[in-house]
Amino acid sequence: MGRSHPLPTRLPDVRRGLLAGLRRCSKPGKYLVVGGTGAVVNSAGLVFLHQLLALPLVLASTLAVELSIVSNYLLNDRWTFGRRWPSWRRFLKFNLVSCVGLVITTATLWALVTGLRSPYLLANLFGIALATAWNFAINLLWTWRRT
Numbered sequence: 001m002g003r004s005h006p007l008p009t010r011l012p013d014v015r016r017g018l019l020a021g022l023r024r025c026s027k028p029g030k031y032l033v034v035g036g037t038g039a040v041v042n043s044a045g046l047v048f049l050h051q052l053l054a055l056p057l058v059l060a061s062t063l064a065v066e067l068s069i070v071s072n073y074l075l076n077d078r079w080t081f082g083r084r085w086p087s088w089r090r091f092l093k094f095n096l097v098s099c100v101g102l103v104i105t106t107a108t109l110w111a112l113v114t115g116l117r118s119p120y121l122l123a124n125l126f127g128i129a130l131a132t133a134w135n136f137a138i139n140l141l142w143t144w145r146r147t
Contacts, residue, residue, distance in 0.1 A: 030080040031136050034072050039128050042068035042105075046124060057113070057120060061106045069098040081144040093143040100138075101131035 025033065045064030049055045055063070073094045077083045083090070108127030112118040118126075 027080055027140070028136065031076060031139075032132070034075040034080060035128075035132050035135075037075065038068040038072040039125065041071050042128065043121060043124060046121070050120070058106060058110060061109055061124065062102060065098075065102040065105055069095055069102070072098070076139070076144075083144075090143055094139060097135055097138045097143060098131075101135045104131040104134060 042064045045067045046060055049060035049063055050057055053060075073091050074086060076094070077086045077090060105124070105127035108130055109120065109123045112123035112126060113120050116123075
């Protein structure tokens, strides 16, 4: 009969260090981490909607961006800006700001794919990067402004 090993009670050092680093992130750092998760949600949604469901590229991009807007709002509201409960008012503000980001992302995607024949996922990531700067600045100044 072999010895059973108890489950580890502590996270491995690398994981623990990563979690501690994430807790100490600045607001822009947290916003970028959340944006990174949003980029994954957006790209996965785009592949699912465009490649698997065969929706037109611009429609698939629009829906994928909206999906990432919802996930980004929930993560930013709680983690980046430390709000205990989400609010419809902040969500509507965030969504409005993000809709401009959606236009930036989708227009960049369309222009790079049709004009330069870029791969659509690469063009999408470039559009996300451009929209991120807009979204952070306006959300910081308007959506989560403390009065």
